[in-house]
Amino acid sequence: MNQQTLRALMLDRELGELTPEAALLLNAYLSEHPEWKSESRETTDLLRLASESTRRFPERGHAASAPASSWNRASTRLLAMAAGVVLFAGLAITFAYRVGREHAIAAERPASPSSSPQLASTSPQTALPWARYQLQPTHDGYTVVPLLNSNPIQKP
């Protein structure tokens, strides 16, 4: 009989899990092989120690990871919330930066020709004959200003 098998049988005997016949056979074997006596004592001692430790230090909560899974759920929720906050903050900062940058560029840009009130009517309606001119008020009446050349035609 090898050591592992013998240890297992001794443990089962200590726990009362061996059938009476098997226990008798084991006892007979051990009495014929006194070299295993210390092994038997050690097994008894280990079992007593493990039992005492288990009884004296009960495990609060559920060993089959129930609290752990609850912890996982709680921590996952917290992580998701934190990730959401970080994402929101990132988007807000990016948006603010872009708006600020556009404002700065707009402030630095020179006034464009299209902003002139005289040329405001330079529209794509050039296909029509009257669209080539526009009236500009002067101190004595109106001046017709051609849009395609700059020579003004005085209107009486």
Add this chain to the structure above:
Amino acid sequence: MNTAESATAAPDLDRLFRESAVDLERYFLRRHGSSEEARDLVQEVFLQLAKSQARPQGSVRGYLFGIARNLSAGWWRKHFHLPRLESIEDHPDATADANSPADARLEQAREILAKLPPRDREILEFRLGLGLSYAETADALGIPIGTVRSRLHHAIAELRERLAKENHPT
């Protein structure tokens, strides 16, 4: 339910209660720390057994502890946010002298056993802590008897090896 069934079922439940209520209460007390809670949970176990239509396949005691285990897990899932402030000294089993010479070895054993996988610790709890048989432990945990036996043997072997290493590091 006919009269004959109820007549036979009621004494069984009574007998089961007489035989197992104390051990179940001890189990819940170890898991939850409060006597009142433990008693409520024991009642709940028997209520579930009475309501259950299924007949246990293996040992009834193992089946009862299986219900107890599920109830305990459910309780912890529900009340996990509540802090458990009761110390080990509140437990009736934890009355040994903390300064006895054997305590250092016991503490070593506790540390070693605490590092075992949760399933192995549960097996130790049922078999060594509560005195259930291999078969009852297997029924309570829903695993084969062979697994209970081999995991328990593995735990004791681990304890033997680690204690030898720590006490004789060479």
